[in-house]
Amino acid sequence: MSEIKSTKMLVLGSGPAGWTAAIYAARAGLNPIVVEGIQPGGQLTTTTDVENYPGFRDVIQGPWLMEEMKAQATNVGTEAVWDHIMEVDVTKRPFVLKGDSGTIYHADTLVIATGAQAKWLGLPSEEHAKGKGASACATCDGFFYRGKKVAVIGGGNTAVEEALYLTNHSDDVTLIHRRDSLRAEKILQDRLFANEKITILWDHTVEEFVLDGDPQALVGLDVKSTKTGEVSRVECEGAFVAIGHAPATELFTEQLKIDGDGYLWVEPGTARTSVEGVFACGDVMDKHYRQAVTAAGTGCMAALDAEKYLAEMEFAEKAAAE
Numbered sequence: 001m002s003e004i005k006s007t008k009m010l011v012l013g014s015g016p017a018g019w020t021a022a023i024y025a026a027r028a029g030l031n032p033i034v035v036e037g038i039q040p041g042g043q044l045t046t047t048t049d050v051e052n053y054p055g056f057r058d059v060i061q062g063p064w065l066m067e068e069m070k071a072q073a074t075n076v077g078t079e080a081v082w083d084h085i086m087e088v089d090v091t092k093r094p095f096v097l098k099g100d101s102g103t104i105y106h107a108d109t110l111v112i113a114t115g116a117q118a119k120w121l122g123l124p125s126e127e128h129a130k131g132k133g134a135s136a137c138a139t140c141d142g143f144f145y146r147g148k149k150v151a152v153i154g155g156g157n158t159a160v161e162e163a164l165y166l167t168n169h170s171d172d173v174t175l176i177h178r179r180d181s182l183r184a185e186k187i188l189q190d191r192l193f194a195n196e197k198i199t200i201l202w203d204h205t206v207e208e209f210v211l212d213g214d215p216q217a218l219v220g221l222d223v224k225s226t227k228t229g230e231v232s233r234v235e236c237e238g239a240f241v242a243i244g245h246a247p248a249t250e251l252f253t254e255q256l257k258i259d260g261d262g263y264l265w266v267e268p269g270t271a272r273t274s275v276e277g278v279f280a281c282g283d284v285m286d287k288h289y290r291q292a293v294t295a296a297g298t299g300c301m302a303a304l305d306a307e308k309y310l311a312e313m314e315f316a317e318k319a320a321a322e
């Protein structure tokens with residue numbers, strides 16, 4: 001027989017959004033369960049220095065921050081479960097979720113905080129360069145490349161926004177794009193073309209992230225012309241891959257409204273999804289900001305919205321019984 005766990009609130013995901021939702025829900029007496037997934041702690045566990053999460057005067061480490069969030073959530077009454085959800089049914093109440101462990105979860109409310117993963121080029125040298133100069137987030141890491149040469153790879157809105165953002169820190173930004181035109185919105189392109197700090201390298205793909213020194217650090221990118229096949233080097237100490245993100249929505253595509261870019265739809269200004277009692281927070285519903293602090297902020301919103309929903313349901317049930 002499978003174990004059945006019942007809860008007033010099940011939080012799916014253990015990044016900043018999930019733990020923040022759990023902290024608020026636990027303090028409201030909802031005894032939430034957080035299912036941590038295959039990446040306990042979420043994306044911040046894949047980085048080292050975090051300098052922009054408020055409350056810390058010194059640089060902190062991503063994995064440490066996530067341990068602290070988990071400890072805070074469990075200290076106030078959250079149950080953390082190491083499991084990965086394979087199936088979800090939000091068409092009946094309570095909602096039913098099946099874990100990889102065999103456990104079945106029954107939840108009165110569901111908070112989805114499954115995050116998103118940045119897309120990478122998939123080169124072995126890129127993997128090696130992560131944390132040594134290769135990044136997928138200029139807002140997070142741009143500051144570390146103050147006054148240095150940097151490159152951005154991509155041609156959509158994100159790539160153009162990242163290139164423009166990086167000019168706050170660097171006077172020498174190269175945007176590398178495999179085609180001869182950009183997919184980004186016209187207004188962004190106009191700002192890009194007008195910015196003298198940015199050079200565009202059209203019709204080139206990245207072949208290799210080149211590391212050197214001891215300790216090893218990025219010194220450049222070997223790029224190949226899609227027209228001539230010629231390989232050349234773009235010198236840079238930071239390379240930002242900006243070819244998009246993949247929000248983790250595959251469990252919900254048939255049951256919840258998804259926006260045109262694949263993110264979970266929420267009613268503007270709330271964490272409410274298209275199904276009553278199901279809430280979404282963090283990178284899985286946010287294609288604009290994608291920061292730990294905004295994920296935490298929307299995690300708080302999801303818990304408060306869920307708490308209000310549960311109180312209204314309870315009130316309606318009592319009124320109906322009288």
Ligand SMILES: Cc1cc2nc3c(=O)[nH]c(=O)nc-3n(C[C@H](O)[C@H](O)[C@H](O)COP(=O)(O)OP(=O)(O)OC[C@H]3O[C@@H](n4cnc5c(N)ncnc54)[C@H](O)[C@@H]3O)c2cc1C
Nearest residue numbers: 013014015016017037039042043085115282283290291292
């Ligand atoms: C390398 C790197 C560096 C970064 N640096 C910074 C920084 O310096 N400052 C900053 O503010 N932001 C930074 N970010 C961005 C930040 O990490 C994200 O915005 C934030 O983690 C999003 O939080 P989240 O809770 O929405 O989701 P995530 O952190 O993506 O967590 C998602 C969670 O969902 C779980 N999950 C997914 N599917 C399932 C499932 N089916 N069942 C159960 N669980 C599931 C995963 O296991 C994971 O725990 C960085 C990101 C990266 C990749």
